[in-house]
């Protein structure tokens with residue numbers, strides 16, 4: 355029996371004419387299309403449970419001043435090579451929550467509740483995502499700060515200016531604390547961004563936390579297996595961490611680079627927010643040479659979520675190999 359065009363048209367018409375309502379109820383409602391799932395990701399380092407919690411992202415137009423020692427067209431070309439939107443820069447933010455030695459320890463706090471309002475939920479999402487991951491801010495024992503930039507400290511306060519982690523001890527790098535709380539340094543700070551940072555830090559640590567912080571030193575353990583490591587340049591007291599438990603180890607870099615595109619592929623480029631660009635580059639190369647030679651896992655605050663990767667030396671820069679999402683822990 356041959357299937358004619360006429361038959362095809364007839365059966366199409368028959369389908370079209372069939373009643374749309376089937377006797378069984380339709381169970382699948384249309385999924386809400388405007389919102390991502392709460393962004394958190396868990397992995398184990400020995401006995402320690404690490405939860406990477408997204409604070410969101412910031413997307414902005416690429417300006418000449420963003421990388422003062424590179425040509426804008428070279429930066430654009432590097433971003434295009436990484437399939438990023440042309441002429442735009444994207445920065446991600448990802449604080450950590452550790453279940454370590456029977457305690458809940460937060461590392462860095464994101465852009466904070468006011469940023470969530472000001473950016474209409476583009477960032478400042480750490481508090482919400484942390485609760486979605488099952489953590490109670492009141493049950494946080496310790497908050498560890500890597501350095502005093504707004505995207506790391508502003509989440510220390512709730513929207514009403516009170517401490518967001520009311521029962522936590524707040525640990526800060528001793529060198530960072532000394533620099534930003536020094537009145538002489540503040541009076542000498544250049545107008546604009548640097549003065550704004552001093553003002554913001556005084557608001558967080560004076561008005562908000564009433565200076566109730568515990569300064570910590572490099573080379574020492576903050577929690578069992580969590581060691582603070584000097585990685586200066588980005589700020590005078592910028593700190594990274596080595597987390598080790600059993601045979602496992604991860605290097606928590608904080609802002610040794612910002613987004614690895616373009617700062618891992620081009621470690622020679624100095625972002626405007628590196629306070630001492632030369633020193634930041636030296637640190638970046640030292641850390642990435644070590645991480646790639648030792649095949650260490652790296653956790654990056656500004657890396658694309660969830661920010662866990664390996665690095666490989668590649669010419670004058672480094673290639674990033676993101677860890678695949680693990681559906682089990």
Ligand SMILES: [Zn+2]
Pocket residue numbers: 503505506609655656
């Ligand atoms: Zn940062």
